[in-house]
Amino acid sequence: MTQYVIRRVLLIFPTLLIVTLAVFSVVRLIPGDVATLMVSEQGYGADVEAVKHMLGLDKPWHEQYIKYMSNVLRGDLGTSLWSKRAVTEELSLRVPVSVELGILAIGVSLCIAIPIGVASAIRQDTWPDYLGRSLAIGGLSIPGFWIATIILVLPAAYFNWSPPMKYQPFLKDPLANLQLFILPAVIMGIAMSASVMRMTRAMMLEVLRQDYIRTAWAKGMRERAVIVRHALKNAMIPVVTILGMQLSLLLGGTVIMESIFNLPGMGRLLIDAINWRDYPVVQGVNLVIATAIVCMNLLVDVTYTYLDPRIRYR
Amino acid sequence: MSESEYWASIMRRRLSRRTLMQAGLATGIGLWAGSALGCGGSQETKGEPTPSNQPKQGGTVTVRADADARGFDPHLETQTQASIHITKIYSGLMIWNRDSTELVPDLAQSYEQPDEVTYIFKLNQGVKWHNIPPVNGRELTAEDVKFSIERMSTNQPGKFQHAYYFLGRIAKIDAVDKYTVRFTMNKPYAPFMAYIGSPWSKIVAREAVDKWGELTKSETMIGTGGFMLKSHTPNVELVVKRNPDYFKKGLPYLDEHVTRFIADPSTVTTMLLGGELDYATIDSVDIERVKKAKPDYQIIEGVSTNPFIFRTPPYDDKIPQKAPFDNKKVRQAILRAINKQEYIDVVYGGRGVQCVGMIAPDRQPWALPESDQIKQDIPKAKQLMAEAGFPNGFKTDIICPNMWYTVDCSQVAKGQLAKIGIDAEIKPIEVAQYYNVVYAYNYNLNMHNMTGSEEPTDYLAPYYGSAATFYRWGNKELQQKIAEQEGIVLDKEKRIKAIQEIEHMIQDEAPMAPLFVVKYSTFGKPSLRNFLPVWNNYQGYYATELWLSE
Numbered sequence: 033m034t035q036y037v038i039r040r041v042l043l044i045f046p047t048l049l050i051v052t053l054a055v056f057s058v059v060r061l062i063p064g065d066v067a068t069l070m071v072s073e074q075g076y077g078a079d080v081e082a083v084k085h086m087l088g089l090d091k092p093w094h095e096q097y098i099k100y101m102s103n104v105l106r107g108d109l110g111t112s113l114w115s116k117r118a119v120t121e122e123l124s125l126r127v128p129v130s131v132e133l134g135i136l137a138i139g140v141s142l143c144i145a146i147p148i149g150v151a152s153a154i155r156q157d158t159w160p161d162y163l164g165r166s167l168a169i170g171g172l173s174i175p176g177f178w179i180a181t182i183i184l185v186l187p188a189a190y191f192n193w194s195p196p197m198k199y200q201p202f203l204k205d206p207l208a209n210l211q212l213f214i215l216p217a218v219i220m221g222i223a224m225s226a227s228v229m230r231m232t233r234a235m236m237l238e239v240l241r242q243d244y245i246r247t248a249w250a251k252g253m254r255e256r257a258v259i260v261r262h263a264l265k266n267a268m269i270p271v272v273t274i275l276g277m278q279l280s281l282l283l284g285g286t287v288i289m290e291s292i293f294n295l296p297g298m299g300r301l302l303i304d305a306i307n308w309r310d311y312p313v314v315q316g317v318n319l320v321i322a323t324a325i326v327c328m329n330l331l332v333d334v335t336y337t338y339l340d341p342r343i344r345y346r
Numbered sequence: 347m348s349e350s351e352y353w354a355s356i357m358r359r360r361l362s363r364r365t366l367m368q369a370g371l372a373t374g375i376g377l378w379a380g381s382a383l384g385c386g387g388s389q390e391t392k393g394e395p396t397p398s399n400q401p402k403q404g405g406t407v408t409v410r411a412d413a414d415a416r417g418f419d420p421h422l423e424t425q426t427q428a429s430i431h432i433t434k435i436y437s438g439l440m441i442w443n444r445d446s447t448e449l450v451p452d453l454a455q456s457y458e459q460p461d462e463v464t465y466i467f468k469l470n471q472g473v474k475w476h477n478i479p480p481v482n483g484r485e486l487t488a489e490d491v492k493f494s495i496e497r498m499s500t501n502q503p504g505k506f507q508h509a510y511y512f513l514g515r516i517a518k519i520d521a522v523d524k525y526t527v528r529f530t531m532n533k534p535y536a537p538f539m540a541y542i543g544s545p546w547s548k549i550v551a552r553e554a555v556d557k558w559g560e561l562t563k564s565e566t567m568i569g570t571g572g573f574m575l576k577s578h579t580p581n582v583e584l585v586v587k588r589n590p591d592y593f594k595k596g597l598p599y600l601d602e603h604v605t606r607f608i609a610d611p612s613t614v615t616t617m618l619l620g621g622e623l624d625y626a627t628i629d630s631v632d633i634e635r636v637k638k639a640k641p642d643y644q645i646i647e648g649v650s651t652n653p654f655i656f657r658t659p660p661y662d663d664k665i666p667q668k669a670p671f672d673n674k675k676v677r678q679a680i681l682r683a684i685n686k687q688e689y690i691d692v693v694y695g696g697r698g699v700q701c702v703g704m705i706a707p708d709r710q711p712w713a714l715p716e717s718d719q720i721k722q723d724i725p726k727a728k729q730l731m732a733e734a735g736f737p738n739g740f741k742t743d744i745i746c747p748n749m750w751y752t753v754d755c756s757q758v759a760k761g762q763l764a765k766i767g768i769d770a771e772i773k774p775i776e777v778a779q780y781y782n783v784v785y786a787y788n789y790n791l792n793m794h795n796m797t798g799s800e801e802p803t804d805y806l807a808p809y810y811g812s813a814a815t816f817y818r819w820g821n822k823e824l825q826q827k828i829a830e831q832e833g834i835v836l837d838k839e840k841r842i843k844a845i846q847e848i849e850h851m852i853q854d855e856a857p858m859a860p861l862f863v864v865k866y867s868t869f870g871k872p873s874l875r876n877f878l879p880v881w882n883n884y885q886g887y888y889a890t891e892l893w894l895s896e
Contacts, residue, residue: 064778068785070504071815080785083504114416116562117580125580184616189639194620197613198606199582291610296581300609304413309778 033337033344040330044323051322052104052315056097059306059314065089066113066309087113100315109319110312112305119316122301127320130297132202133220133289134282136213138275140221141228146271148225149232150259156237164229171226176219177288183215184292197294216289224278231274235267242266268339276332280325401875405894406602407624410614414581414607417562420548421498424507426883429545430605433886434586435476436548436569439467439491439527440539442884446651446800447710449543452887453486453570462534462835463517465542467491469525473593476574480553483591486570488521494549495519495529511541534833536841540801545883572598572890581607592890599893618869625870625877630697633867644870646879649699650863651706652797654689654752656680656759657858660787662820668790675734677856680791681720682727683766684759690862693754697867701860703849705798705805708863711842712802714849727766739767745783746793748774755861756793787818799883802845803832810852819857824848 067083084090091099103110109119152164187193195215200208239245240263248258287299298317305313337344415428420436423429441452451457454467469488477483496519499512515535520528531538541547550561551568558566564578572594573586583606588598606622608614611629618626619639628636636643658677661667670676690698699707703714731737744759746752756772763770770791775783783789798805809817812825819825827848834841852858868879873896878885 062778064776064780064782066778067504068781069778071785079503086502086504112416116417116560122580181612185612188616188619189635192619192621192639194616194622197608197617197622199579292613294582294606294608294610294613296607300581307777 037330037334040333044326044330047326048319048322049101052101052319053097055315055318056100056311057093059309059311060093062306062309064309066311069309100312104319109316112313113310114308119312122313123298123316123320126296126298126301127283128201129199129290129295130283130286130299132209133213133217133286133295133297134279136217137220137224137282138279140218141224141278142275144221145225145228146232146264149229150236150264152229152233153236153240154259161233164233168226168229171222171229174223176223177292179222180216180219180289180292183219199294199296212293212295216286216293216295220282220286220289228271228274228278231271232267235270236263239263239267265339269336272332272335272339276328280321280328283321283324401599401891401893402895403599403893404601405599406604407600407874407877407889407892407894408604408606408622410608410617410623410626411605412607412609414584417560418564418567419561420546420550421494421500421506421508422560422562423546429883430886431564431567431584431586432548433545433571433884434573434603434889435567435571435575436550437473437571438543438545438548439469440543441887442543442800444878444882444884444888446882446884449539453491453549459836463531465529465531465538466522467527467529469527470593471525473570474591475551475570476568476589477591478568478574480557481551481568486549487524488527490549490551491527492519492521493552493555495547497550497555498547508541508544508546511537511544511547534835536832536835537801537803538835540799544799544801545887571887573603576602583607594890598890600889603889603892621871625868625874627866627868627879630695630867633697636869640869642872644872644874644877646868646870646877647865648868648879648882649706649708649865651708651799652795653701653704653706653863654755654861655704655794655796655858656684656755656861657792657794657817658856659790659792660818660857662818665787665818665820667820670734670736670740671790673734674856675730676736678854679727679730679734679766680763680768681853681856681859682723682730683762683768684859684861685722685762686861688762689755689758692758693751694864697865698862699865700862703846704809704852704858704860705802705845705849706863709798709800709802709805712805712845714846718850718853720853722762724765731766736767739769741769741771742790743771743773744791744793745773745775745780745789747777747780749777749795752793752795759791759793784816803828806845806848806852807832809858810848819855821851821855824851824855827851 065084067080067087067089070083071080081090088096100110107120109123111118112122115122148164148167152161155161184194196208196211198208199212202209245258245263248262253262283298285299286295286297287303289295290297290300298320301313302317304310305317411427411430413427415423415425415431417423418428418431420428420432423432437453439452439454440449440457442448443450453469453473455470457465457467459465469486469491473486474483475481475486495512495516498506499509499516500506501509501513515531515538517530517532520530522528529538548569554561554566554568561567564575564584567575570593572589572592574589576585576587578584583604585602585604587602588600592598606617608617611632614623614626615628615632615636617623618628618636625644637645658671658680659668661672666672686700690696690700700716700719701707701713702716702719705713707713728737731739744756746756753772753774756774760770760772784792784794796805796809803811806828808814810819810821810824811828827844831841831844831848834844866879868877870877873894875893875895876888876891878888882888
């Protein structure tokens with residue numbers, strides 16, 4: 033197992049190298065360059081080539097990439113072409129927001145999906161099952177941003193009430209922080225719980241039909257022990273896979289919630305950087321997301337061995 | 347037990363009362379916890395404002411900007427998101443008044459213009475820089491003014507975005523004495539004073555520039571303005587506090603002024619209704635709702651100074667004119683196919699003002715009067731099309747940035763052009779790519795939202811002047827007239843006449859149709875006094891005069 037983990041960790045580096053190469057190339061191939069954008073804001077557009085030279089974008093592509101990677105290996109992800117802030121500084125402010133939102137959303141999702149999925153499975157084809165499945169379809173179908181807008185606008189319009197909208201870091205003011213995060217986390221958690229619930233139900237139905245479950249019942253074990261200790265644990269493997277994928281996607285994919293709830297997360301940073309062709313920021317954010325995805329996959333794989341002792345890695 | 351019996355026993359199982367009560371208790375605790383965490387929002391309590399005209403010291407006002415500034419250096423930046431903070435913290439020689447119709451002194455106590463090329467400013471004495479290292483509260487002098495204007499005029503393309511104000515125009519700047527600065531122009535230059543009052547022509551400290559180079563970061567903002575930086579949480583808020591050494595005694599009235607960065611318009615409405623914002627400009631779709639929910643709120647209405655324009659392809663000596671728009675009759679036909687009010691009604695629900703000429707209607711006395719409006723005239727437009735050789739019209743396309751307002755305006759344009767036989771396909775383009783296309787002059791028709799300023803030249807020269815780059819129009823006579831009006835310094839009536847003549851020439855040439863400007867509504871709490879609408883470039887400066895009656 034240790035050897036497996038070490039091999040996987042070592043594989044992260046070539047993976048990230050390929051990611052940086054791909055992002056570095058693609059972002060420069062997108063039509064519309066940053067130099068033109070910069071001069072477009074002047075009273076009289078100046079020489080675009082002069083701006084490219086100022087930004088170092090007139091150098092050959094491979095020279096730019098080598099310089100970028102040599103800086104990355106020293107922990108320097110570059111400087112924003114617009115704000116002149118270090119990319120690491122930008123990320124240090126944004127990553128905690130996205131991570132916190134992701135973790136809270138996952139937590140809400142699990143609190144909703146697992147109990148409903150289990151109840152739906154053990155009460156198959158009864159009204160709890162129908163209700164659970166209907167909620168799941170609703171959660172999958174109704175856009176989260178619509179729910180978010182309704183939750184914000186209706187109370188404000190009719191009751192002059194709005195939730196707190198000012199971001200406070202958790203360590204500075206935990207209560208204010210949670211007050212801001214609770215709504216987007218719940219909304220996102222509801223949306224995510226739908227697929228988790230359906231997967232939980234499906235896996236539970238399959239597992240509950242297994243021989244070892246029948247043996248457990250036959251031994252006279254309590255229902256809670258059968259469901260939680262035996263059935264649920266074995267049903268969790270695909271669920272953990274889904275959760276791992278969802279958490280990775282959450283890091284950069286929450287731009288709408290971030291905009292509505294005024295959260296300075298990585299989603300908004302990435303969208304703004306793409307719109308403004310802020311190449312170092314785009315590269316930096318993608319590197320962070322890629323690293324998170326790779327690490328998350330490793331964590332998920334390791335979790336399998338805990339859930340199912342039959343799984344062994346060499 | 348067989349498998350079927352096993353499942354049958356499961357199905358027959360009912361919820362016990364104990365289980366139900368446990369579930370109910372858990373749900374109740376969960377709901378209570380959720381409400382305790384979630385119900386931290388504010389509730390606006392209505393109260394009658396104190397009927398008093400005497401400004402009161404103290405209080406904090408919170409407003410909104412749609413995004414954090416990319417940088418805060420007044421000589422490098424161009425965004426409004428930057429100017430709202432820059433005008434609070436920095437000062438300039440002059441500043442536009444609240445209506446942007448007249449320049450009033452700021453750092454300058456007075457100024458005189460002994461001849462067409464000379465401007466002499468007498469500075470207020472005892473003006474102190476913010477007491478922050480490395481400037482440490484020393485007195486501002488004429489040398490600071492000289493340094494700043496020379497800095498902003500640095501010829502470094504792409505970096506000093508406002509160099510065009512004075513670069514090549516000023517022969518010399520003299521610090522005559524500690525409190526007197528004299529500008530001598532190369533030749534008469536009418537835009538000089540307007541640009542001196544611009545939100546970007548701010549005086550910066552040499553020590554700050556020597557230490558940091560670019561004053562891009564918020565912590566480098568050291569000025570002589572009414573407010574000083576207190577804190578900046580990137581992408582969350584920027585807080586400024588009263589400058590106790592502000593040279594205008596008694597100002598500012600507020601203790602603090604907070605700008606929150608909120609991108610989503612619905613969120614802005616929500617926060618205004620919830621009382622978290624003291625004043626905000628509201629989207630047109632939400633105005634009636636806010637009026638109904640907050641009948642006691644003050645409303646300030648005003649118009650933008652950035653017109654929507656619908657333009658044909660540019661040309662000059664190196665860029666051939668694109669057919670069929672090289673035919674003046676075609677361009678004039680397009681101008682007469684346009685119903686400007688329809689744009690306002692369809693896109694902004696009636697909240698706008700039609701443009702007549704290139705200069706925004708609110709920029710008086712430069713803008714053309716309504717009597718000079720070229721109105722929609724479909725029969726005339728069809729006649730012009732027939733005379734141009736296109737009795738059945740032609741196919742073309744309209745490009746626009748993929749912003750909802752330009753796309754919607756393009757759809758209105760498409761419908762109007764169809765009436766004279768022009769079949770236009772709309773092509774929205776992502777913003778960064780849009781500028782590439784526009785800069786390459788590679789389009790047929792284009793829906794655009796231009797920017798302007800208090801200086802009328804900014805509506806003309808960047809598009810029709812000889813040094814224009816955003817757009818090119820190869821009419822030499824027009825270019826010459828634009829250059830000539832810049833030299834009319836002392837006779838304002840003569841300059842007004844010259845500018846309006848240029849606007850009439852442009853109407854006749856019809857390279858573009860100036861459409862409309864948007865009308866905005868800013869809502870403010872009843873207790874606010876002296877606030878300016880959010881879209882005003884100088885609302886940061888006039889925040890020094892803002893006060894709360896309770």
